Amino acid sequence: MEVIxxxxxxxxxxxxxxxxxxxxxxxxxxxxxxxxxQVRDVKFVQDNESKSCYGVLRGLHFQKPPYAQSKLVRVxxxxxxxxxxxxxxxxxxxxxxxxxxxxEDNHRQFFIPRGFAxxxxxxxxxVIFQYKCDNFYAPQSEGAIAWNDPDLGIxxxxxxxxxxLSEKDTKHSQLKDADWLFDYNENLY
Numbered sequence: 001m002e003v004i005x006x007x008x009x010x011x012x013x014x015x016x017x018x019x020x021x022x023x024x025x026x027x028x029x030x031x032x033x034x035x036x037x038q039v040r041d042v043k044f045v046q047d048n049e050s051k052s053c054y055g056v057l058r059g060l061h062f063q064k065p066p067y068a069q070s071k072l073v074r075v076x077x078x079x080x081x082x083x084x085x086x087x088x089x090x091x092x093x094x095x096x097x098x099x100x101x102x103x104e105d106n107h108r109q110f111f112i113p114r115g116f117a118x119x120x121x122x123x124x125x126x127v128i129f130q131y132k133c134d135n136f137y138a139p140q141s142e143g144a145i146a147w148n149d150p151d152l153g154i155x156x157x158x159x160x161x162x163x164x165l166s167e168k169d170t171k172h173s174q175l176k177d178a179d180w181l182f183d184y185n186e187n188l189y
Contacts, residue, residue, distance in 0.1 A: 001028070003038045006098045011084050011116065012039055013100050014072075014109040027107060029074065030132070039111055040189075042070050044132040049076075052122045052129065055162040057169070059119015060085055060145045064180060067138035068114040068188050071131050078127030079103035080120040081157050084112040087145065087175065090184035091115075095175055097154055114188035117145050121156045121163070149174040 004013040016027040036042065050058070060083065063069050073082060085097040101123070102108050112118045120129065145152075147169060148160070156163070173179070182188065 001031075001034055001038070006100075008084070008086055008093045008096060008098050010040070010111075010113040011098045012111045014039070014111065016107055016109070018107055029109075030072070035072075040070070040113065042072075042134045044072065044134050046133045046136055047130065048133065049128065049130045052127050053164070054122050054125050055158050055164045056127075057119065057121040057147055057156065057158070057163050057165055059083065059169070060117035060147050060172070061119065062087065062117045062143045062182075063135065063138060063141045064143050065141075065186075065188065067135050067141035068182070070114050070134040071112045071118055072109055073102065073112070073118075073120070073129065073131040074107070074109040075102040075104055076128040076130055077104050078122065078124035079105075080122055080127055080129060082110050082120040083118070083154055083156075084110070085117040085145065085152060085154075085175075086115070087117050087178070088115040088182040088184035094184070095151065097152060099154065115182040115184070117143075119147055121158050123157060143180055144169070144172040145175050145178055146172045151175060
């Protein structure tokens with residue numbers, strides 16, 4: 001696998017080595033040994049999968065400590081624009097984001113460390129999205145910031161009138177008004 005660093009330390013794109021021939025393709029989607037050596041020592045404990053249609057936007061979500069989560073995400077079918085936003089107060093990249101297209105064709109994966117809000121929007125008719133988490137889901141620990149916060153400057157690549165949200169995702173505050181954020185100086189692992 002090739003690990004591609006982004007402009008925000010710790011947030012990386014992973015490109016697996018894909019072996020293709022007339023029968024199709026094969027790739028190793030996860031190796032704990034390689035991941036821990038090349039990215040970060042993480043023990044994933046929960047795998048999730050979602051199915052969504054064009055324009056569905058899920059985010060920007062996070063979990064507060066002690067249930068903060070790192071995520072390793074990928075697309076099995078279709079394509080998404082996946083976004084990680086640094087929400088660690090005091091970070092030199094606070095409020096900045098990394099956006100990457102993940103698709104069934106490019107097989108890319110995206111690692112979002114603890115201390116980041118995460119979201120994605122569906123760019124194709126349908127998507128099947130998978131993600132590994134290094135902590136169990138805890139509803140009492142949910143947090144989120146507004147997907148359309150103008151200070152974040154995220155180009156979601158989908159017209160706003162085509163965005164489909166859950167009721168909950170229509171009510172999140174902007175980053176500047178968030179009532180809870182991570183502390184950059186706190187060890188989240």
